[in-house]
Amino acid sequence: MTRDEKTCNGRRRAAACLFAAAILAAAPMPATAQQFSADLVARKDDTATVMGTLRVSGGRARIETTALPDGFFLLDAARPAAYFVRPAARVYMNAMQSSPLTQLFVPVDPDDPCRQWLAMAQLSAPVDLATWRCQHDGQEAIAGRNTEIYRIAGPSGLSFTGWIDRARSFPVQIKTGDGTVISADHIRDEPQPAQSFEIPAGLRKFDPQALIRRIQQSDVWVEPPASQ
Template sequence: MSDMIKDETSVRLRKTSWFLLVLACLSVSSAVAAQAQQFSADIVTRHDDAPAPAGRLSVLDGKVRIETPEVPDGFFLVDPAKPSAYFVRPTARIYMDARQSSRLTRLFVPVDPDAPCQQWQAMARLAGVAGQGEWRCERAGEETIDGHNTVAFRVSSGAGEGYLGWIDRERRFPLRIKTDDGTLIGLERIKDAPQPASSFELPASYGKFNPEALIEQIKQSDVWVSRPGAAEASHP
């Protein structure tokens, strides 16, 4: 009788160990897949159905690099995990806070397909355009776009603005954004392929450009000229 109990206990332990091993493997696979997110795509805008190239985007493990024709002398580097968004100018070997330089740095970032507002609001806050109060994301259904399964959300910001976003569930990334003025910004010709890590890093030799510090330096120099009447106004 005791031998039978031992055999049953041994079988149960083996089954439990196998089940735990499968769960561990699935967890590791999911984590690796999330960390190994790598793809590139063209950014295209459409207004009144007229397409226009708007740049190039690439993603590596949550970090985003954006190149646009509006600023051909540099590119944007976005890391929502920090969060940070910089504009980099290789020729001058400097970088600076992106702030409101491009709305693309606020819209095209990794988000939670079921609750995207938190990340969108964080990036808008970083740029200084988040407004007051919490953002709202109202689910507007699901749609297949160019073979990609997406979930759509109507977004209302604290600044009174809004847009409609389609999020690619597999990549956990916006596939399309439609703004209030009817402009559609989308990713096309998406390619899942390894991206060079160096393209998402700030070279150690680059310095950060600080506009406020430059203005203060100019004020202390002979170049700065006070506004006419300012001295008289300050000394009646």
């Protein structure tokens, strides 16, 4: 029973209260005022690797990775949306499977992060709900901050464990299925420029599928031979 349902005392108000609880459960995660930046560091077998940097403002996040230095990712957990922006090329595109970080380090509701994690995973590829499991697994202090632990089991390498900083409504540590631990290190609580979470003006959206269709319709396309 949720806290909303626990306040529903009396038969006369039961139906109205349950209706309100259903609306709250389906509503997007409210944006918080929390703003911070951090470094993303991966550790495995006593080896630490800097993966990039992270900026967060309310329900939005920006991730810059060393693997893709010519752009950055913009995430909006409320919509949900995930884009890869390449300012020099003047384009942006759906992130899809460009980086697993876009499915892991996203603003979440500490009491129900499963909803946001599932929504972000579905932006990359359809998720069979029959194979998706997400459950609370206790609490733990990480770098002096209280965190909620959630374990996610899913198909195609989607299994991971997340430690959510309740005060920041954000996962500060992720352990992937292969044992790699990715942490938000050196967290700096500081105001973030609003423009850091916006697609720069004048950029066009690039659609890889549209490009493939154009190539297929051109004279240079050669139809692959039918399988024997």
